[in-house]
Amino acid sequence: MTQPPKKSLAERVGHALAFEFIALVICAPLFGALMGTSVVAMGSLTLAISLIAMVWNVIYNSGFDRLQRRLGFDKTLAVRALHAAVFELGLVVASVPLAAVWLGINLWQAFVLDIGLLMFFLPYTMVFNWAYDRLRPRWAGAARDG
Numbered sequence: 001m002t003q004p005p006k007k008s009l010a011e012r013v014g015h016a017l018a019f020e021f022i023a024l025v026i027c028a029p030l031f032g033a034l035m036g037t038s039v040v041a042m043g044s045l046t047l048a049i050s051l052i053a054m055v056w057n058v059i060y061n062s063g064f065d066r067l068q069r070r071l072g073f074d075k076t077l078a079v080r081a082l083h084a085a086v087f088e089l090g091l092v093v094a095s096v097p098l099a100a101v102w103l104g105i106n107l108w109q110a111f112v113l114d115i116g117l118l119m120f121f122l123p124y125t126m127v128f129n130w131a132y133d134r135l136r137p138r139w140a141g142a143a144r145d146g
Contacts (some may be wrong), residue, residue, distance in 0.1 A: 006065070013054075
């Protein structure tokens with residue numbers, strides 16, 4: 001297996017910003033409509049969760065990449081699924097209490113809402129990171145050549 005090149009902090013931040021921006025553009029109108037709330041209300045909650053997720057994304061993926069370099073495993077479908085699931089589990093711990101307070105609902109209701117978000121984000125995380133990993137060599141090559 002070829003070791004993945006180390007990612008700079010700037011690249012990690014760019015990765016997280018792209019991930020969260022695309023998710024926000026999709027989630028605010030979608031979940032606002034599903035929950036019968038305004039795009040602004042859902043968008044502001046989604047933005048708050050996105051800010052938490054961006055910080056978590058940088059920390060989590062940095063640790064995951066170090067673990068991959070140390071153990072030398074490939075990013076198989078099973079590894080990608082585990083990567084996405086553990087990332088989302090960490091986000092649930094932070095977002096459920098926030099959603100409960102933000103929307104004035106109990107923790108169980110916030111957890112159920114979070115399950116709905118998870119049903120979106122789990123496949124989204126896998127697809128986004130797969131696409132990113134496939135496109136990254138082109139961007140890295142263009143940066144070296146440019």
